[in-house]
Amino acid sequence: MKLSNNLKRACALLCVCLILGTLAVGCGQRQVYRVAVFAYKFDDSYIATVRTALEKQFKEYRDRMEVTFYNGENNQQTQSTQIDTAITRGADLLIINAVDFQSAGQALAQKAYAKGLPVIFFNREVSDAAIKVADNVCFVGTDPDAPGYMQGELVAEMLADNEAFSKYDLNGDGKIQYAMFRAEVGNAEADGRTKYAVSEANRLLSENDELTVADKKGDVLVRVGADQLANWDSATANNMMGSLFRVQDGVPNIELVLCNNDDMALGVISALEAKGYNTKGSRDSDKPYIPVFGVDALSTAMDALQNGKMQGTVKQDGEAMAEAIVKIAANVMENKGLLEGTSYEFDKDVRKLRIPYTPVTSK
Numbered sequence: 384m385k386l387s388n389n390l391k392r393a394c395a396l397l398c399v400c401l402i403l404g405t406l407a408v409g410c411g412q413r414q415v416y417r418v419a420v421f422a423y424k425f426d427d428s429y430i431a432t433v434r435t436a437l438e439k440q441f442k443e444y445r446d447r448m449e450v451t452f453y454n455g456e457n458n459q460q461t462q463s464t465q466i467d468t469a470i471t472r473g474a475d476l477l478i479i480n481a482v483d484f485q486s487a488g489q490a491l492a493q494k495a496y497a498k499g500l501p502v503i504f505f506n507r508e509v510s511d512a513a514i515k516v517a518d519n520v521c522f523v524g525t526d527p528d529a530p531g532y533m534q535g536e537l538v539a540e541m542l543a544d545n546e547a548f549s550k551y552d553l554n555g556d557g558k559i560q561y562a563m564f565r566a567e568v569g570n571a572e573a574d575g576r577t578k579y580a581v582s583e584a585n586r587l588l589s590e591n592d593e594l595t596v597a598d599k600k601g602d603v604l605v606r607v608g609a610d611q612l613a614n615w616d617s618a619t620a621n622n623m624m625g626s627l628f629r630v631q632d633g634v635p636n637i638e639l640v641l642c643n644n645d646d647m648a649l650g651v652i653s654a655l656e657a658k659g660y661n662t663k664g665s666r667d668s669d670k671p672y673i674p675v676f677g678v679d680a681l682s683t684a685m686d687a688l689q690n691g692k693m694q695g696t697v698k699q700d701g702e703a704m705a706e707a708i709v710k711i712a713a714n715v716m717e718n719k720g721l722l723e724g725t726s727y728e729f730d731k732d733v734r735k736l737r738i739p740y741t742p743v744t745s746k
Contacts, residue, residue, distance in 0.1 A: 420437060423507060438452075477491075477502045477503070488504065503711055521734035524737065527571035527575040529697075531575045531579030535584035536742065538641075561638065562628075565642075567615075581641070617650035638674075642675065645677035662692070698742075
């Protein structure tokens with residue numbers, strides 16, 4: 384059967400249109416860059432602030448990036464399975480807040496290296512060896528010792544003169560009895576906060592020549608009981624403080640509380656409230672009050688500061704951490720250097736970036 388000239392021309396035009404359309408789609412499409420973000424657990428208050436900030440800041444790249452978040456539920460086996468799943472689904476970049484930061488970091492970096500994938504570890508510091516597995520592996524975190532020093536400075540400032548020291552030296556022995564609420568042993572941040580909050584406070588108090596009512600024979604701060612291993616958790620800290628705190632003849636056995644994070648500090652404050660201490664406005668009144676310090680500057684902690692229930696905290700900037708992670712992720716996607724076009728700097732000998740802390744008080 385012969386086709387008419389008009390029909391021939393129509394068929395030819397249709398074929399051309401189909402070819403051009405296919406080419407246009409192929410040329411116009413941008414490959415989506417798949418980013419997988421793994422939190423050690425979603426219900427950690429600080430990690431929640433980082434995750435919220437990441438979600439917000441990744442929106443700038445929503446036409447080019449597909450970002451998926453995974454909740455490790457504080458279980459390394461769960462998180463490792465999630466990482467395997469993400470790799471199988473075609474992830475291009477892994478951003479990992481490792482559950483088992485001490486021993487799993489290097490294995491996770493090796494797994495990514497075997498698949499040719501870059502990795503950004505964050506918050507929970509992995510070993511230098513994990514970072515050195517490949518040139519496209521780095522860490523975004525903090526100076527783990529800095530908040531400890533800052534807490535120590537805040538304590539020394541609070542007790543800087545005889546009148547203030549006597550106010551908080553409730554039993555009048557020239558010492559300050561303190562309780563320490565800490566997280567995991569072996570976690571660099573928990574270790575630094577626990578050690579240096581006390582040592583720096585003791586150093587500054589012992590060197591304060593105007594402070595004559597303090598007994599400087601040995602340490603001015605004296606720990607009550609052992610470190611309370613509350614593992615960053617508010618409810619655990621609440622239970623522990625309820626068991627540890629005693630009042631005899633109107634004098635409490637604890638005169639100061641130091642916590643590795645705000646969640647534990649808020650749990651401690653709840654336990655104190657149940658015993659009539661640290662109620663609203665008590666810090667600046669004659670109501671019973673025990674100074675409590677935390678780390679993170681969570682909104683709930685800032686409320687406690689404003690309401691006179693808490694003494695101080697140290698800001699760990701979740702938004703700044705998220706911003707650094709997103710900038711590095713964008714550079715990786717665009718095949719640029721990790722820190723190209725930024726003002727960030729890695730540590731001298733390893734690709735670890737430190738987000739600074741800031742002390743925060745009620746004043």
